[in-house]
Amino acid sequence: MGVTCVTQVPLAEGKSIQQTVEILTRKLEQLGAEKQGTFYVDCETYHTAGTNVGSTGQSGKLLYIMHCSEYPLSTFALFENGPCLVADQNLDVMMIKLKGFFQNAKANKMETRGTRYQYCDFLVKIGTVTMGQSGRGISVEVDYCPCAVPGDCWNLMVEFMQSFMGSHAPTVPPVFSSKHDALYTPADTMVQYMELLNKIRKHQQGTVTGMRL
Amino acid sequence: MSGGPAVQISIESSAEKQIQEVGLDGSETYVQPLSMSQNLARLAQRIDFGQDSDEEENGERSLPRENDWGDQDEEEGLVKFQPSLWPWDSVRNHLRGTLTEMCVLHDVLTLVKDKRYMHLDPVSQESIAPKQSQHGLLLVSKRKSLFSAAQILLKGGERLSKSVAENQENKRQRDFNSELLRLRQHWKLRKLGDKILGDLSYRSAGSLFPHQGTFEVIKNTDIDLDKKIPEDYCPLDVQIPSDLEGSAYLKVSIQKQSSDIGDLGTVNLFKRPLPKTKPGTPHWQSKLEAAQNVLLCKEIFAQLSREAVQIKSQIPHIVVKNQIISQPFPGLQLSISFCHSTNDKKSQKSSSDKMNPEDHLYVLEHNLHQLIREFHKQTLSNIVMPHPASAPFGHKRMRLAGPQAFDRNEINTMQQSEGLLEKIIKQAKHIFLRSRTARTIDSLASRIEDPQIQAHWSSINDVYESSVKVLITSQGYEQICKSIQLQLNIGVDQIRVVHRDGRVITLSHQEQELQDFLLSQMSQHQVLAVQQLAKVMGWHVLSFSNHVGLGPVESIGNASSITVASPNGDYTVSVRNGPESGSKVMVQFPRCQSKEVPKSDVLQDNKWTHLRGPFKEVQWNKMEGRNFVYKMELLMAALTPC
Numbered sequence: 115m116g117v118t119c120v121t122q123v124p125l126a127e128g129k130s131i132q133q134t135v136e137i138l139t140r141k142l143e144q145l146g147a148e149k150q151g152t153f154y155v156d157c158e159t160y161h162t163a164g165t166n167v168g169s170t171g172q173s174g175k176l177l178y179i180m181h182c183s184e185y186p187l188s189t190f191a192l193f194e195n196g197p198c199l200v201a202d203q204n205l206d207v208m209m210i211k212l213k214g215f216f217q218n219a220k221a222n223k224m225e226t227r228g229t230r231y232q233y234c235d236f237l238v239k240i241g242t243v244t245m246g247q248s249g250r251g252i253s254v255e256v257d258y259c260p261c262a263v264p265g266d267c268w269n270l271m272v273e274f275m276q277s278f279m280g281s282h283a284p285t286v287p288p289v290f291s292s293k294h295d296a297l298y299t300p301a302d303t304m305v306q307y308m309e310l311l312n313k314i315r316k317h318q319q320g321t322v323t324g325m326r327l
Numbered sequence: 328m329s330g331g332p333a334v335q336i337s338i339e340s341s342a343e344k345q346i347q348e349v350g351l352d353g354s355e356t357y358v359q360p361l362s363m364s365q366n367l368a369r370l371a372q373r374i375d376f377g378q379d380s381d382e383e384e385n386g387e388r389s390l391p392r393e394n395d396w397g398d399q400d401e402e403e404g405l406v407k408f409q410p411s412l413w414p415w416d417s418v419r420n421h422l423r424g425t426l427t428e429m430c431v432l433h434d435v436l437t438l439v440k441d442k443r444y445m446h447l448d449p450v451s452q453e454s455i456a457p458k459q460s461q462h463g464l465l466l467v468s469k470r471k472s473l474f475s476a477a478q479i480l481l482k483g484g485e486r487l488s489k490s491v492a493e494n495q496e497n498k499r500q501r502d503f504n505s506e507l508l509r510l511r512q513h514w515k516l517r518k519l520g521d522k523i524l525g526d527l528s529y530r531s532a533g534s535l536f537p538h539q540g541t542f543e544v545i546k547n548t549d550i551d552l553d554k555k556i557p558e559d560y561c562p563l564d565v566q567i568p569s570d571l572e573g574s575a576y577l578k579v580s581i582q583k584q585s586s587d588i589g590d591l592g593t594v595n596l597f598k599r600p601l602p603k604t605k606p607g608t609p610h611w612q613s614k615l616e617a618a619q620n621v622l623l624c625k626e627i628f629a630q631l632s633r634e635a636v637q638i639k640s641q642i643p644h645i646v647v648k649n650q651i652i653s654q655p656f657p658g659l660q661l662s663i664s665f666c667h668s669t670n671d672k673k674s675q676k677s678s679s680d681k682m683n684p685e686d687h688l689y690v691l692e693h694n695l696h697q698l699i700r701e702f703h704k705q706t707l708s709n710i711v712m713p714h715p716a717s718a719p720f721g722h723k724r725m726r727l728a729g730p731q732a733f734d735r736n737e738i739n740t741m742q743q744s745e746g747l748l749e750k751i752i753k754q755a756k757h758i759f760l761r762s763r764t765a766r767t768i769d770s771l772a773s774r775i776e777d778p779q780i781q782a783h784w785s786s787i788n789d790v791y792e793s794s795v796k797v798l799i800t801s802q803g804y805e806q807i808c809k810s811i812q813l814q815l816n817i818g819v820d821q822i823r824v825v826h827r828d829g830r831v832i833t834l835s836h837q838e839q840e841l842q843d844f845l846l847s848q849m850s851q852h853q854v855l856a857v858q859q860l861a862k863v864m865g866w867h868v869l870s871f872s873n874h875v876g877l878g879p880v881e882s883i884g885n886a887s888s889i890t891v892a893s894p895n896g897d898y899t900v901s902v903r904n905g906p907e908s909g910s911k912v913m914v915q916f917p918r919c920q921s922k923e924v925p926k927s928d929v930l931q932d933n934k935w936t937h938l939r940g941p942f943k944e945v946q947w948n949k950m951e952g953r954n955f956v957y958k959m960e961l962l963m964a965a966l967t968p969c
Contacts, residue, residue, distance in 0.1 A: 115734050187729040187738065202729020204717055300732035 116235075116259035117267050117298045119275070120306035121284035122243075122314065123252045131242055131249045138240050138254070139229065141278040147233035153183045153241065155253075155304075156225045157311050160209070160216035177216055179209060180304050190304040194312070198301040221246070224311045226253045235259050236274055243314055251314045254279065255303070265294040499562050503546055506563035506611075510544065514615060525565070527619045529626070532700075533707030536626040542567045542615065565611045567618040573669035575621040577628065579691040579751070581759050584660045621667060627699045627747070628665040634748040644748070653748070655756040656836055663695075663751070694754055694790065698747050705744075753819045754790050760836055761793055761817050767841050768797065777801070777954045778849045778856075793817050797845070799852045801956040807863055808956065810855040811848055843906075847884030850906040854887040856956045857902050861891040864963050869899065881905045891963075898966040901942065902959075910955060913942040914966065 126134045143149075160177040180190040189206055191199040199205075209216060228241030237257035243250045256275055261267040268290060275283040288309075289302045344357040361369060438444050507523070510516065515526040528540030547564040628649070635644035635651050645652040650664040708722065718726045724741055727733075733741075765782070772780040783796040799811040814825040822841060824832040834840045851873055861868055869892050874885035886905030892898070899915035918940040945962065952958035 115737070184734050185732045186735060187725075188732045189729070190732075200730055200732045202718070202726075204719075204729075300734070 115262070115298075115300065116237075116257050117261050117264050117271070118255060118257040118303040118306070119271055119284065119287055119290075120253060120255045120303065120310055121275075121279075121282075121287075122310055123254050123279060123282050125252070131252060134252055135228070135240055135242060138252070138278065139231070142231050142233065142238060142240070145233055145278060147231040147236075147238060150230045150232050152227065153230045153239045154225060154227045155180065155182045155241070155307050156223065157308060159219045159222035161219055163215060163217045178308050179206070180308065182300075182304065182307075184303075185300055188300070190301065192301075192304060192308050194308070198305060200301055222315070224250075224315065226307075226311070228253075233274075238278075243311065245315065245318065250318055253307075253310055255307075257303075262297050263295060264290040264298050503562040506561060507544065510563065510565075510611065513612065516544065525615075527567070527571075527615055528622060529619075529703060533703035533705070534626060535706060536622070536629065538622060538625065539568070540571070540619075540622050542618065561610060563611060565614055567614065571618040571621045573621065573667060574617055575624040575665065575667040577624050577692050577695055578664045578666050579661070579688045579695065579755070580664075580686040581655070581659060581661050581688065581755060582686060584654070584658050623696065623699065624665060624667070627695050628663075630699065630702075630746075631663060631695075631748050631751070634746040638746060638748060651748070653752055655752055655759065659759065661752060661755045688755070688758065690758065691751060691755055695747070695751055698750055702747065756819045756836075757791050757793070757817065760819070760822065763838055764795065764815065764817055764822060764841060767838055768795070768845070771842065771845055775849065778852045780845070780849070791819050799849055801852075801856055801954055803954070804856060804860070804956045807859045808852065808856040810859065811852045813848065843883045846906045850884070850904050851887050853904045853910060853955050854889045854902060857889050857891065857959055860956060860959055860963065861889075864960070864967070865894045866891040866900075866963060866967075867894070867896075875903065878903060879905075879908055881907045883907055893963070893966050893968075895968060897968070899939065899942075900959075900962065900966070910947060912945040912947050912959075912962070914945055914962070915942045916940045 123134065123138065125131060126137060129137070158179045160179060162175050162177060175193055175196070178190075178192045178194075180192065182188070182190070187202055189201050189203050191201065191205060209218070222245075224243060224245045226241035226243045228239060231238040231240070235258060237255075237259060239253075239255040239257075241253045241255075243253050254275075256271055258267050258271050258274075268286060272283055287306055289305055293302070344360055347356045347358045349355050507516075510525070515531065517524055517526075523544035525542045525544060526540060527542055528534060528536065528538060530536075530540070543566040545564040545566055547562050628651075631651055632646045635646050635653070638644065640653075642654045649666070650662055653661045653663075655661050714720070715726070722741070728738055728741070765784070768780065768782045772782070778799050779802055781798040781800065783798070785794050785796075788794075794817065795815045797813040797815060798809075799813075801808050810827070812827040816823040816825065820836055822834040822836075824834060824844065826832070832844065834844060854871070854873070858868055858871060860866075869890040871889045873887045875888045878886060883906045886903055886908065888901065888903040890899060890901040893900075897917045901913045901915070902910060903913075904910040918935070918938045920940065947958065950958040950961065952961050
């Protein structure tokens with residue numbers, strides 16, 4: 115478990131998602147990264163329902179339930195800007211029981227799936243973000259395994275990301291700045307994914323028409 | 328009457344003598360006729376004195392009458408001549424009779440009263456007969472009382488012996504119970520019907536072996552009391568299942584692979600002397616322990632053979648009968664055999680002579696036991712309580728994997744569990760590699776004398792790793808030549824050599840590699856020693872190389888060389904030392920000293936005589952000195968001007 119940075123890569127000029135992913139993976143393979151199976155991250159959205167929502171006047175907070183193949187036995191439950199709960203997989207069963215309080219917005223289920231690469235101490239996961247059936251974007255996750263403090267390895271990670279993403283290498287994620295010297299936790303990765311997926315979703319809703327593969 | 332025939336009638340007295348009894352043979356026993364006194368006594372006995380007293384009374388009363396009548400008698404005497412005529416004749420007769428009787432009475436009374444004429448004694452006629460019968464009675468009564476006394480004594484004795492027997496029975500019962508209590512302290516027991524069953528399996532310790540492992544507790548109290556009770560008698564006995572009887576062990580050995588495949592799977596059984604029972608432990612304890620050991624060995628072997636079949640390895644493991652054969656290294660075979668000797672005499676005799684117990688690796692056998700117990704513990708710790716109701720069953724770390732977000736690698740390391748067979752093969756490899764390394768070093772040390780080789784084995788080892796420190800020194804120069812210190816870390820498949828300067832060399836399991844490496848290190852040592860010596864002696868090192876690119880090619884490693892110059896620079900000594908070619912020492916003389924160098928026309932000037940001359944080889948084997956460094960010292964000393 116190391117420090118992870120999740121970012122979105124915009125589509126290359128005149129290319130589809132598939133082609134952009136291919137360009138990225140080719141670059142990685144040229145670097146010498148080894149393919150190591152696949153990965154997935156999924157995110158389900160729950161609306162808080164019930165009596166207290168209307169009375170307090172808050173528009174219902176959204177609860178995100180996420181799974182990640184990197185943490186196969188865990189389920190993450192996150193509020194936007196709120197706490198992150200890490201639980202085992204029984205949480206999924208419990209959510210069904212909590213139907214009265216949290217209602218599943220099935221249409222909002224998002225997923226990113228792709229290939230997992232290992233390059234020395236780095237784990238790189240390039241995935242296609244899908245919502246429903248349509249692809250919506252490309253996510254890139256870079257994990258530097260030997261380190262647990264974000265501040266110590268950020269520069270190294272940026273340098274590595276620049277080597278295959280070029281100018282699309284991200285700026286410091288907000289999670290990093292908040293815990294510069296603290297230990298990085300898996301929940302931070304999931305927060306980044308949640309923010310990424312939310313960004314893509316909002317962008318889609320803004321432009322109304324989805325991209326076609 | 329007279330006219331009739333004369334009939335003789337004999338008359339005899341009915342009996343002169345009374346017959347006392349008639350015997351069964353018809354003989355008659357007569358009562359002896361009474362003597363006079365006896366007769367008298369008998370007659371006297373017949374007198375009813377009670378009646379007599381009445382008569383006496385009458386007599387007394389009639390006494391005055393008598394007197395009255397006395398006169399009358401006298402008067403009547405006058406008329407006695409005409410008795411029949413007398414009208415009072417009957418009265419007179421009566422009176423007369425009465426008078427006679429009165430006189431007799433009077434006489435008797437006087438006789439009795441005066442005791443002058445007669446003495447009356449109590450009747451003693453019957454006294455003899457009662458005396459005899461009294462004796463008889465006494466005898467009878469004595470016998471009777473004795474008999475009853477004897478009866479009482481006998482009864483008491485019977486009761487005593489019964490109670491003694493009962494006591495013993497009780498004692499044995501109590502012994503049984505106390506033994507049962509002791510058994511209960513060590514073994515799990517349960518009652519099933521009228522049987523007491525025990526459990527000697529390791530199930531409660533986490534074993535998953537399906538063998539029942541039950542034994543039955545038998546009460547052994549009905550022995551023959553008359554016979555002598557054997558020394559090791561115990562009122563409690565146990566009956567163990569027949570397949571757990573005898574003794575068993577696992578034999579682990581590493582051998583050179585036999586070309587003959589025919590002897591695979593033969594039962595290599597040799598009788599191992601049974602461990603002596605500790606004094607004071609009951610024999611059931613040792614019996615049960617032996618049975619439990621058999622059970623554990625069975626379980627280990629079953630586990631090993633199951634793994635041997637399941638695990639895919641490059642060279643498949645072979646399971647034949649009671650033997651598992653695996654190849655840790657090429658040409659080498661590790662065999663684990665399950666030896667179970669029942670008390671059957673035949674099987675012991677047939678196989679005992681062939682075996683040599685030396686190749687049995689006790690360490691590995693012990694480790695197998697340890698591993699299976701670890702395995703037991705692991706299965707047991709999976710179901711450790713208390714356990715959260717909502718969490719899945721499994722290891723505690725596994726349970727925390729979800730909430731603590733363990734990633735894939737961590738989960739993999741948790742789940743990765745090596746089998747018993749894999750572990751034991753790894754251990755066997757290590758043990759083999761270690762022993763072979765030791766042998767290699769020892770053989771080198773004994774074969775090569777000049778640079779001495781010392782091995783310091785660390786006493787604390789891991790099952791998969793051990794280390795040895797190898798020092799190469801020259802005798803007498805240990806202080807100055809400490810250049811070669813090697814740390815050999817012996818692992819499972821390879822040996823990692825850590826040099827003193829931090830270089831790491833990895834050697835494979837091949838024996839030759841280590842040997843060659845050590846040989847090249849020894850040759851380097853000589854040159855390094857010369858370097859050290861030069862420093863001490865004040866010589867100058869001109870050149871030094873561990874790997875010389877010139878000269879004959881060595882088959883092992885490279886030759887090393889050094890060139891040193893004497894303090895004043897006149898002489899130069901050059902040493903080349905190769906692991907195979909050995910050492911070659913050359914000395915360069917100053918030009919002026921060498922006579923062979925022809926005078927050159929060009930170098931006329933005197934100053935050119937200071938140029939270096941040609942090299943000459945030293946006949947090294949003719950040098951004095953016990954080893955290379957000593958010879959070198961002598962050479963340097965000889966070349967150094969005083």
